[in-house]
Amino acid sequence: MNLASRQNAQTLIAIEMDKYRICQGAADLDGAWRALERAHIVAQPFFGPHWASHWQMAGFALALQDWREVAGQLFRLALVPLGSLTSRLPEGNTGRARVSAFKPMPVPADLAVAISPGDKQEQDR
Known part of the structure; x- marks a missing residue:
């Protein structure tokens, strides 16, 4: 992992x-979840x-x-290590309990562009 790719990821996250915080404050639950999912992908x-x-x-x-969702997240917390x-991380997976923890999913186009080639290589391993 190179430092530049980690810094880019930290910025995107x-x-x-x-x-997420803006949507949560506005009671936009769908928007809040979408932001958390996108942070997870990165x-x-x-x-x-x-x-x-x-x-x-x-x-x-x-x-x-x-x-x-709480139960699904506890399961995923145990799986992260x-x-x-x-290095078996399903690319694009949103991290929510409503989808399989093992299912690759399409990366949103704007995130795919924003993720540097170094980050992409880390995801592909």
Whole structure:
């Protein structure tokens, strides 16, 4: 992993987390989840940010009393170390409990452009 790609990812994650907080404050739950999902997509290649994205999702689900999502996030928190060790992270996966933790998904076009080639290579491993 190169430093530039990690810094780029951290910037993109921060942007999505800002969107999450704005949507959460405006009671836009769909927008808040969408921002968390996008932060997860960018964070996946990096152990700490990936784990933190699931922690944030779990906290949001808990606040909403969405017990299915809370359980799904706890499962994913347990999987993050294994996925990182084996480099088996499904590209584009949104990280939500409503989709398989193992299913690759399309990366939104604007994120695909924003993710540097170094970040993309980390995701492909």
